[in-house]
Every structure is written in structure tokens, then in C-alpha cells.
Amino acid sequence: MDRFEGLEEFIVARQAALSRVAYLLTGNHDAARDLLQSALEKTARHWRRVSGGGNPDGYVRRVLYNTFVSSWRRRQRMAEYPTAELPDTPSRHDESERTARRLTLERALARLTPKQRAVIVLRFYEDLSEVDTARALGCSVGTVKSQTNYALGRLRSLAPELATVMEVTV
Amino acid sequence: MTDLKELLGDVAEQARVYDVSRPVVRVARRRQRMQWIAPVAAAAAVALAAAAGWAVWPNGGAPKPAATRTAPPDLVTNLDWLPAQVREPTELPPVLPTDKAVGPASVAYASCAANGCYGYLVLPDGTQYRLAEARQQKDKVLSVSLSPDGRWLAQVVPGAVVMRDLAGTKTHRVPGYINVFEWSPDSRWVQLMPRDSTQHGSHLDPTHTIGVFDLRNSKLITAEVPVFAPGPLLNTGELVFGDRPRNGDVPAPARVRVLALDPRSGKTRTLLDVDIADSLREGELVSSFDVDLTQDGSGVMTRTVEWLERPDGTKVGMSDDILKVTWGGAVTRYAVPRGRDGGKPWVGEEWGLLGQYGKDLLLMHSNDADTELQALDTKTGRLRTVCQPPRGITEMFLTRGM
Numbered sequence: 001m002d003r004f005e006g007l008e009e010f011i012v013a014r015q016a017a018l019s020r021v022a023y024l025l026t027g028n029h030d031a032a033r034d035l036l037q038s039a040l041e042k043t044a045r046h047w048r049r050v051s052g053g054g055n056p057d058g059y060v061r062r063v064l065y066n067t068f069v070s071s072w073r074r075r076q077r078m079a080e081y082p083t084a085e086l087p088d089t090p091s092r093h094d095e096s097e098r099t100a101r102r103l104t105l106e107r108a109l110a111r112l113t114p115k116q117r118a119v120i121v122l123r124f125y126e127d128l129s130e131v132d133t134a135r136a137l138g139c140s141v142g143t144v145k146s147q148t149n150y151a152l153g154r155l156r157s158l159a160p161e162l163a164t165v166m167e168v169t170v
Numbered sequence: 171m172t173d174l175k176e177l178l179g180d181v182a183e184q185a186r187v188y189d190v191s192r193p194v195v196r197v198a199r200r201r202q203r204m205q206w207i208a209p210v211a212a213a214a215a216v217a218l219a220a221a222a223g224w225a226v227w228p229n230g231g232a233p234k235p236a237a238t239r240t241a242p243p244d245l246v247t248n249l250d251w252l253p254a255q256v257r258e259p260t261e262l263p264p265v266l267p268t269d270k271a272v273g274p275a276s277v278a279y280a281s282c283a284a285n286g287c288y289g290y291l292v293l294p295d296g297t298q299y300r301l302a303e304a305r306q307q308k309d310k311v312l313s314v315s316l317s318p319d320g321r322w323l324a325q326v327v328p329g330a331v332v333m334r335d336l337a338g339t340k341t342h343r344v345p346g347y348i349n350v351f352e353w354s355p356d357s358r359w360v361q362l363m364p365r366d367s368t369q370h371g372s373h374l375d376p377t378h379t380i381g382v383f384d385l386r387n388s389k390l391i392t393a394e395v396p397v398f399a400p401g402p403l404l405n406t407g408e409l410v411f412g413d414r415p416r417n418g419d420v421p422a423p424a425r426v427r428v429l430a431l432d433p434r435s436g437k438t439r440t441l442l443d444v445d446i447a448d449s450l451r452e453g454e455l456v457s458s459f460d461v462d463l464t465q466d467g468s469g470v471m472t473r474t475v476e477w478l479e480r481p482d483g484t485k486v487g488m489s490d491d492i493l494k495v496t497w498g499g500a501v502t503r504y505a506v507p508r509g510r511d512g513g514k515p516w517v518g519e520e521w522g523l524l525g526q527y528g529k530d531l532l533l534m535h536s537n538d539a540d541t542e543l544q545a546l547d548t549k550t551g552r553l554r555t556v557c558q559p560p561r562g563i564t565e566m567f568l569t570r571g572m
Contacts (some may be wrong), residue, residue: 023185
């Protein structure tokens with residue numbers, strides 16, 4: 001039996017959704033592609049067990065988030081420009097309020113630590129509970145709470161014009 | 171009103187579909203082939219070595235001698251404290267004892283591989299201790315940091331940071347702090363981040379509060395810091411941070427400005443303000459804010475950054491060589507290998523600077539297949555591997571000073 005049977009089909013089916021999460025985490029296309037590829041390569045090493053477990057999507061998401069967060073330690077002492085370019089500044093031709101707000105949020109997200117960014121994406125994009133977020137990141141619920149509070153506070157500070165958006169119950 | 175989920179959705183919509191299916195499957199199959207080949211190659215190597223009368227392992231396979239000193243020096247000027255290899259133990263090691271000294275540690279890591287999810291502490295002789303029970307359990311240690319001399323283990327616990335003297339049994343508990351940032355080179359001072367998220371400044375006024383703990387006198391000092399990301403601490407307890415004249419969001423490409431803030435007086439002094447354009451190559455600039463101190467406190471280490479063009483025409487900044495800039499403005503360049511991968515430098519190898527130990531710069535080298543610690547000899551330029559971290563999905567791996 002092929003050890004990687006079904007792997008390529010799984011990736012093709014799920015890579016659009018996973019691409020969106022990877023982009024939210026990293027904020028640029030090249031880093032998102034690298035993150036996704038890295039997470040899927042790690043998943044592939046255990047593919048027979050993962051696919052047999054019945055929830056390969058959950059597994060790869062956990063690897064995706066943990067790969068992203070654990071890369072921070074070795075990147076934190078690197079230069080100010082690890083891989084990413086900052087999101088574009090809105091041009092005169094791109095002045096819709098929603099686009100401006102989206103770009104503001106992208107800029108603010110880029111200033112969070114990977115763990116804070118991961119917590120924001122898991123809690124408010126993927127709608128995971130604190131318990132499930134803690135499970136996905138391999139940390140305690142208390143850590144999720146404190147990281148969420150800190151991340152939202154930081155976002156409010158970085159983007160005061162989005163303060164009303166951040167008025168969420170945590 | 172647009173809510174946060176909707177706005178995050180807008181950001182997510184900017185993603186493309188990154189078609190990585192073929193490279194992932196190709197790499198997986200290549201790895202599988204390598205796993206089949208490796209045992210044969212290893213057996214051949216052992217047979218060859220035996221035939222030649224060589225010992226394959228230094229000391230005939232014996233572990234490195236244990237560190238005999240429990241009172242650490244002020245500065246560690248070599249990398250002998252790093253075990254050559256760290257492997258997740260097949261059986262769970264004992265929990266770090268609270269009633270006896272174990273001596274300075276080398277490495278801390280967390281892994282969710284063979285034994286479940288645990289944090290581990292590794293001593294220079296390879297001895298391992300468990301830092302806590304299963305990491306998912308409530309109230310267990312999740313985040314740790316080791317002082318540069320390995321003597322102090324800082325653990326983030328709910329509502330506090332606890333610092334344990336590994337050369338003794340003393341602990342300091344500092345409530346109200348949720349993270350450990352940086353240590354002074356002599357391990358006397360440690361910088362902590364407070365819990366209160368209202369104290370973290372804004373883009374208009376980045377001033378925020380941090381804590382500096384004096385381990386020698388068991389004293390906490392709080393300080394207002396005028397930047398988002400303060401850097402390391404001097405042995406005087408002063409906070410060092412990089413500053414840069416900016417034109418909008420673009421930092422001046424060759425100016426290195428480093429300030430020191432005394433948390434006791436609140437006074438800031440300029441340590442360095444120099445233009446190093448003459449030391450840069452065409453197209454290079456220097457990283458503006460992240461500065462590492464030289465180990466003797468005589469200057470800073472920073473990285474050169476080169477903008478490279480991707481196939482789609484956009485540009486990406488890549489960290490390259492390491493520059494030492496003394497307080498007098500003298501610049502020395504240490505060449506770091508370029509991990510450029512067939513015209514796609516941003517997916518190739520990288521070398522992150524972890525610290526300086528005497529003549530060696532400790533780097534974390536990683537590529538898409540592996541991660542290892544390497545030492546760059548600043549005298550000879552030679553690069554050598556000094557420690558291999560655990561294989562597989564490691565949640566966290568850090569050495570002294572991280």
C-alpha cells in the first residue's frame with residue numbers, strides 16, 4: 001500500500017482554506033506558502049497515522065499553528081525584516097472605508113507576536129473556544145486568555161480607529 | 171458595523187491558493203527514500219571506521235563530563251556547555267528537584283512527540299529533567315527562559331514569573347508579569363513584561379511599562395520605556411534599544427543609533443549614533459531596531475539586510491551578515507553563509523543569531539529539512555555544528571540567554 005495514499009487529494013481539497021489561515025498568520029504570500037508547505041510536509045511524515053485517525057484537517061491545522069508559533073523563537077533575534085513585506089498603503093484609488101480598515105488591521109496584525117496573532121486568528125476567525133484554542137496551540141486556557149487580552153489591547157493601541165471592532169467579549 | 175471576524179475574513183480573502191501539493195508529496199517521498207538509505211549508509215560508515223581502527227564517537231561514546239562547578243562565572247566564553255545532541259528521552263525523566271541544586275542548565279525544550287507534551291531541561295552532561303507535568307494541564311509551566319550563564323531558569327506560571335536558581339534552591343516569584351524578555355550578559359538583570367495590557371503604549375505614544383528584576387538584590391524596578399520593543403540589558407541594569415531617524419515608515423538605511431535607559435532614574439543616554447554606510451555593500455541596509463549586545467558590552471551586533479527580488483517583481487528583505495559595531499563606531503563584518511536555494515532565497519536556509527560566547531557566535535541554522543545549532547568562529551570564519559536539537563515536531567527549543 002502506498003504510504004502517502006490520499007495525501008495529494010487531501011491537500012488539493014483543503015489547500016484553499018488552509019492558504020487563507022496561513023496568510024492570516026503570516027501576512028504575506030511567500031511566507032504563507034512556506035508555512036503551509038512546511039506544515040504539510042510535517043503532516044506527510046505521519047500521514048498513514050494521521051489519515052487513519054479520521055481528522056487530518058484538525059491535525060494539519062494544529063501543525064500549522066505550532067509551526068508558525070514555534071518559528072518565533074528562532075526568528076525573534078533575526079533582523080527586522082525576516083521575510084515579510086508590509087501590507088500596501090492604501091492608494092488614492094483604493095480609498096473605500098472597508099479596504100482602509102482591512103489594511104489597518106493587516107498592519108496592526110503584523111506588529112503582534114506570532115502567538116498573539118495565532119490566538120486572534122483561532123479565536124476570532126476560526127471561532128474556536130478558549131479550550132479548543134489552547135488545545136490547538138498546546139498551551140493552557142489561562143495562556144489563551146492572557147494572550148487574547150494582550151493581543152486585543154495591542155491591536156486597540158496600534159489601530160485606535162478599529163477600537164470598536166475590537167470590542168469583543170473574551 | 172464590521173466586526174472583527176468579518177474584517178479578518180477580508181484579510182484572509184487576500185490569500186492566493188498556494189498550490190503546494192506536488193512539492194509536499196515529492197519531499198515526503200524523497201524523505202522516505204532517505205530513511206531507507208540511511209541505515210545502510212550508517213552501517214557502512216561504522217564498518218569503515220572500525221576497519222580503519224577509528225573511534226566513531228569521541229570518548230568512545232562516553233557522555234561529556236559533567237560540569238563540576240555549580241557557581242557559574244559571570245560570562246561564559248565558550249560553548250562547551252552545549253550537549254552535542256539533545257534527544258527526547260525514551261522514558262520520562264524525573265521532575266526538576268526543588269530541594270537540591272542541579273547546576274547550570276544548557277537547553278530547555280518542549281516536545282509533544284513520544285512521551286506526550288512536556289517541557290524538559292537539559293544539563294551540559296546531557297542529563298534531563300522534566301519541567302512540569304503534561305503541558306496541557308492547567309497551572310503548568312508553558313514558557314521558560316534560561317539566563318546566559320544557565321544558572322537561572324525563569325518560568326512563566328499563571329499570574330507570575332518564577333525564577334529558580336539552578337545552582338541552589340532559591341526562587342524569586344514576581345507576580346503581575348507574564349513574559350521574560352531579555353537578560354543582562356552577566357545574568358544579574360532580567361527584563362519582564364507586565365500583565366496589564368493597558369501599559370503597552372500605542373503607535374502615537376509607544377511609551378509603556380516594563381519590569382527589570384535584580385537577581386542579586388531580589389529587587390524589582392519598573393520603568394517607562396519609550397519604544398515598543400526594548401532590547402537587551404547592560405550589566406549596569408540599563409535597557410538598551412535601537413532607535414533610528416525615520417522617514418515615514420522607512421528607516422534610514424545605514425544609521426545605527428543605540429540608546430540606554432536607566433530604569434532607576436528614567437534617564438536615557440546615547441551609546442552610539444553613527445552612519446555606517448561605508449561598511450555596507452551596494453543595496454544593503456542595516457536592521458534598525460533589533461540589537462544584540464556584544465558579550466563584553468563593548469558594542470552591539472546587528473544584521474545587514476539585502477532586498478532581493480522575487481519572480482513576481484516584489485522585493486523581500488533578507489538577513490545576511492552580522493555586523494559588530496563598537497561604541498566607538500568601529501565596524502566588523504562576520505560573514506554568514508547564504509542559504510539561497512536556486513534563485514528562491516526566501517525558502518532556503520537561514521541562520522539566526524542567538525548570542526556571542528567568546529570568539530564564537532552561536533547561530534540557529536535551519537532549512538526545510540533540519541535545524542541545528544552552529545558556531546561561527548569570528549577569528550577563522552569557520553562554521554561548525556555544536557548541537558543537534560531533538561528531531562520531529564518540537565514545540566520550543568531554546569538555549570541560554572533566550
